[in-house]
Structures are given as C-alpha cells and as structure tokens.
Amino acid sequence: MSKPSTSLFEATKLECWRGDRCLFSELDLALAAGEALQVVGPNGCGKTTLLRAVCGLTRAERGTFIFRGAPLDGSPETFRSELVYIGHENGLKSELTALENLRALRDIAAQRRELSLQAALKRVGLEGFEDRPVRTLSSGQRRRVALARLLIAQATLWLLDEPFTALDQAGARLVNVLVEQHLNAGGGIIFTSHIPLALTKGSPRQIMLST
Amino acid sequence: MRAFVAVTRRDLLLAVRRRSEIANPLLFMLIVISLFPLGISPAPETLRLIAPGIIWVVALLSVLLTLESMFRADFDDGSLEQMLVSPHPLALLVTAKIAAHWLVTGLPLLLVSPLLGALTHLNAATTVVLAASLALGTPVLSFVGAIGVALTVGLRRGGALLSLLVLPLYIPTLIFGANAVSAVMDGLPYHGQLMMLGAFLLFSLALAPLAAAAALRISMN
Numbered sequence: 247m248s249k250p251s252t253s254l255f256e257a258t259k260l261e262c263w264r265g266d267r268c269l270f271s272e273l274d275l276a277l278a279a280g281e282a283l284q285v286v287g288p289n290g291c292g293k294t295t296l297l298r299a300v301c302g303l304t305r306a307e308r309g310t311f312i313f314r315g316a317p318l319d320g321s322p323e324t325f326r327s328e329l330v331y332i333g334h335e336n337g338l339k340s341e342l343t344a345l346e347n348l349r350a351l352r353d354i355a356a357q358r359r360e361l362s363l364q365a366a367l368k369r370v371g372l373e374g375f376e377d378r379p380v381r382t383l384s385s386g387q388r389r390r391v392a393l394a395r396l397l398i399a400q401a402t403l404w405l406l407d408e409p410f411t412a413l414d415q416a417g418a419r420l421v422n423v424l425v426e427q428h429l430n431a432g433g434g435i436i437f438t439s440h441i442p443l444a445l446t447k448g449s450p451r452q453i454m455l456s457t
Numbered sequence: 458m459r460a461f462v463a464v465t466r467r468d469l470l471l472a473v474r475r476r477s478e479i480a481n482p483l484l485f486m487l488i489v490i491s492l493f494p495l496g497i498s499p500a501p502e503t504l505r506l507i508a509p510g511i512i513w514v515v516a517l518l519s520v521l522l523t524l525e526s527m528f529r530a531d532f533d534d535g536s537l538e539q540m541l542v543s544p545h546p547l548a549l550l551v552t553a554k555i556a557a558h559w560l561v562t563g564l565p566l567l568l569v570s571p572l573l574g575a576l577t578h579l580n581a582a583t584t585v586v587l588a589a590s591l592a593l594g595t596p597v598l599s600f601v602g603a604i605g606v607a608l609t610v611g612l613r614r615g616g617a618l619l620s621l622l623v624l625p626l627y628i629p630t631l632i633f634g635a636n637a638v639s640a641v642m643d644g645l646p647y648h649g650q651l652m653m654l655g656a657f658l659l660f661s662l663a664l665a666p667l668a669a670a671a672a673l674r675i676s677m678n
Contacts, residue, residue: 333538335533336535339530355543
C-alpha cells in the first residue's frame, strides 16, 4: 500500500432489532474513500436493515457512526447531503414522467451536479423515454430512472440496496461502470447484492451477516 | 424553499393526473348535503337550522376521506424514504405535503361553499361567514390530520384507527366553525369564533408539521 487510505465512514458496535429478533449486534464496519463494501448473507439476515440504519431510516439500538472522522449524532444534515440511498422501492410516482420524477427527487435531495436531467436519463439508456409516465415503463427501466439519481447527485456515499434488481445485462454493466467511476473519484459505496460485482481492482470487500 | 416547491408541485401534478382525487371529495360532499333535505325535510326553516352543523360535519368527513392519501402512496413507493434521508428538515417537506393536500381538498370545498349555502337556503351574509370559517378551519383539518396519517401509515389497515385518532381532534374546529355560522344567522357576534379558528390555524401551523415529522420517523422505523 503506497498511500494510507482515508476513512470515509465507520460504524462501531452496531446492534439492530426487527420486532423482537436481534438481527445483528457488535457489528463493526469501516469504509475507506474509494472503496466498495458488499453486504452479503441469506434472506432475512438484515442486509436492508443495515443499510437503513446507516442512512438513519431505522434506529440502531446501539452503536456509533463516524463520517469523515466526526461522530454523527447532533446534525445529520451534512451527512445526508453527501448520501444517496436507493432502496428496494425506487421512489418513483407512476403517474409522473421519468423527467418529472427525477427533477422532484433531485430537488428533495438538494444535490446537484452540472449534468442535466436529460443527460442523466440518456446515460442510463432512457433516451426517448423522458416524457413517458413511469407507469408505462418496465421494471428494469424504472430501476434505471432511480439509478440516474446517482449521476445527478453530488454525493460521496452511495447506499444501494440490490442495485441489480430487474436490470438486464447491459444495465448491470452500466451499474458496474458507474460504481467504478464513483470509486475512482474517491467515493464510497455500501451495497447489498447476491451477484458478485466485478471491478477492475478485484472484487469488493464483503461483510457477511448470518441469521 | 426549492425542496418545498418541489414537493408541493409534485403532489399537485399528481392530483391533476389523477383527477378523481380532486373530484371525489367534492362530489361526496355535494351528494351527502343534498341527502339531508330528502331525509329530514325540505322546509327552508328546518334546513337553515341544521345547515351550519351538517356542512361542517360533511366537510370534516370529506377531508377525512382524503387524508390517508397524504402519505400512503409515498410510503408504498419509497418516496417517503427519500424525504426522510433528505438533508432538508422533514417538517418543511411535511408542510409542503400538507399545503398540497389543502389545495387539493380544502380549497375546492371553499370554492363550492356558495353552492352549499344555496342548497341549504342560507342568505348571502351567512354564506360569507360560512366561507370564512371554512377558509380558516379546513387547513386546520389538513394539519391535524397529517399527524394522524403519519402515525398510522406504517400499519396495514390504519383507516379505521385513523378516524378514531383524528375525529376527536377535529371537535374544536367543528364547534367553532359551525357556531360562527349559526351565530351570524341569529344576528349574534361571530368574530370571536372566527378568531378562535384563526388561533387554531396558527397553532397547528406551528406544531403539527413537527409532530407529523416525528411520527413519520417512528412509522418508518
């Protein structure tokens, strides 16, 4: 290792419950800048819960989060402005068009990059579908609309829950390329997937959860 | 501010695309109010006597009908998650949703209030006070209702529970709203009642978004 990797995000002694079942406890994870972390494990082991706990949707019973060396307790706003979370649900309104959906999500997330919404949709292969209601798109195309948020967001940390769901091979390759670019730019990614991610630098580090 | 506009605009756009969302509560209100002359008596004196009460009760029920749509679809399609992880204060985004809800449900009620007055033989002065009481009171219904929806949105069948939670909280608005209209009919002062409604509005504007935001965080947990 030539350069010391800077820590982007850390969680220590994390404990999460779902109902009366303890999903995991004493879980430590650390993510360096430019690193991807894959959460693996059988169905129901708490992969989604782990991602939701990191972005603050689910309350962790115990544990501390550290972002860029500073603990996250008082003001999560700075952390949230550096975060993109793409969950199981795409967060799209079926009556609105792809463009309208993307615009609303961009403004709610308060993140912007120079890339225009049209360019982002073109990049994810939805040129010509910008003004179609999302209702008329296939589930793979909807996933692509959600993934277009990664392109317009100026975020450091990506939290992706099963990003490959419903995507065809070209879509999966697209995710690979986006991930690779983001890592090269010094970002970090925590994702859940049952599909191994093929990066040029080798497979990402894995964290195993068990039931 | 940009996020506030984005949320309101998205919800209004959705309401325009699903026109039934605007039309249904209005039609519900008109039909129910036209049932009273049929069921009780078409005599103008009787109608005038019960008009303030029935208009307000029906307004309350038609708002209740639409309340659940405030967060339910967002909860199901993941939009709510995106609002919760937004760096903007959640209470601000919730206020934007409440504003959109009022524009879609409360404002149309307000606009048809002259028609409601005519259906129940109210005179012009009374109809003006009716409109004023609805203008001040219906936003309170949206604000207070938002807390109830936020609390029940995580439950599979929250509908009945929602009515049980929210209707008791609507009682003060109902009393002062209906009473302002009866007072003007009896030639009594009605400004006090309207001021009370205004006070409810300011109170709920200040506190309901915070309470609803906290409730949403619990519901999403």
